[in-house]
Amino acid sequence: DADVTQTPRNRITKTGKRIMLECSQTKGHDRMYWYRQDPGLGLRLIYYSFDVKDINKGEISDGYSVSRQAQAKFSLSLESAIPNQTALYFCATSDRLSIETQYFGPGTRLLVL
Amino acid sequence: AQSVTQLGSHVSVSEGALVLLRCNYSSSVPPYLFWYVQYPNQGLQLLLKYTTGATLVKGINGFEAEFKKSETSFHLTKPSAHMSDAAEYFCAVTRRSNNNDMRFGAGTRLTVKP
Numbered sequence: 001d002a003d004v005t006q007t008p009r010n011r012i013t014k015t016g017k018r019i020m021l022e023c024s025q026t027k028g029h030d031r032m033y034w035y036r037q038d039p040g041l042g043l044r045l046i047y048y049s050f051d052v053k054d055i056n057k058g059e060i061s062d063g064y065s066v067s068r069q070a071q072a073k074f075s076l077s078l079e080s081a082i083p084n085q086t087a088l089y090f091c092a093t094s095d096r097l098s099i100e101t102q103y104f105g106p107g108t109r110l111l112v113l
Numbered sequence: 114a115q116s117v118t119q120l121g122s123h124v125s126v127s128e129g130a131l132v133l134l135r136c137n138y139s140s141s142v143p144p145y146l147f148w149y150v151q152y153p154n155q156g157l158q159l160l161l162k163y164t165t166g167a168t169l170v171k172g173i174n175g176f177e178a179e180f181k182k183s184e185t186s187f188h189l190t191k192p193s194a195h196m197s198d199a200a201e202y203f204c205a206v207t208r209r210s211n212n213n214d215m216r217f218g219a220g221t222r223l224t225v226k227p
Contacts, residue, residue: 040219042220043203043217090156101162102159103159104156104157107155
């Protein structure tokens with residue numbers, strides 16, 4: 001579903017580097033989320049945002065930061081990447097009128113060496 | 114906090130056979146329950162959801178799931194598997210009052226044999 005896009009789709013970086021993953025949506029949703037997926041662990045919530053001025057930590061926010069530049073854009077940053085941040089990262093959105101249903105982007109596969 | 118347990122990280126069925134993927138949840142408040150499917154190299158796609166009302170919910174691609182409060186279960190079924198059903202399936206739960214705390218199961222990889 002091209003309504004939620006993520007860039008880059010794949011990224012290799014080195015320990016200690018700062019990187020940013022970007023998410024854009026054309027669905028007009030006000031709520032956006034960042035998850036990471038690890039084999040055998042499912043998806044875990046990193047950060048979520050209910051609007052541009054409302055950002056909240058999720059289950060596993062340590063080592064990450066986010067920026068909601070506009071309603072349609074939500075970026076995830078790793079200030080100093082470490083190998084255990086190697087994972088598949090997903091952005092998701094939901095609408096305030098149907099908040100229980102989230103729409104996911106295609107994911108960004110990140111490898112930290 | 115709520116949680117989800119998916120029994121079986123891998124399930125293999127023959128084409129045409131019944132698909133049964135198991136999900137049990139834990140929640141201290143009435144839950145919203147979901148099944149998502151993830152095809153290779155793609156994001157998650159909503160298959161079906163239970164919020165309120167009828168406990169048997171039908172989703173896309175012939176899948177359905179039944180909310181059983183007494184068993185705290187939300188198992189996913191499909192009468193006849195197709196090759197195209199091969200994917201990873203995730204069960205998820207959130208509280209009715211607050212969906213920012215959605216919890217996912219570890220996933221079940223479904224293989225369909227010809």
